[in-house]
Amino acid sequence: MNWRAKPLVSYRVIVDLISATTTETGLKVQCELDTKAYPKGIVVSEEEMSTINIMRDDFHGEWNYTIRQRNTIDRSVNS
Numbered sequence: 482m483n484w485r486a487k488p489l490v491s492y493r494v495i496v497d498l499i500s501a502t503t504t505e506t507g508l509k510v511q512c513e514l515d516t517k518a519y520p521k522g523i524v525v526s527e528e529e530m531s532t533i534n535i536m537r538d539d540f541h542g543e544w545n546y547t548i549r550q551r552n553t554i555d556r557s558v559n560s
Contacts, residue, residue, distance in 0.1 A: 484498055485498065492514050493514075496512050496513065496514050499512040500512040532551060533548060533551075534548065534549040534550065534551050535547070535548055535549075536548075536549060
């Protein structure tokens with residue numbers, strides 16, 4: 482497999498390529514390899530999913546979103 486004509490021969494190469502990503506508008510990407518082991522087969526119920534505070538972006542909200550804390554306090558109201 483290749484990315485931008487560079488062979489993806491190791492995780493280090495992949496992380497370095499992702500980390501080098503920028504845009505004309507100034508976006509810079511930070512990336513690091515997570516080597517922890519995670520359990521497989523965890524199923525999240527529809528009820529659990531409905532409690533996640535997801536703020537979807539207007540542009541491709543299925544890909545671009547922010548997950549906020551469930552019980553955030555609007556400090557501007559109390560100030």
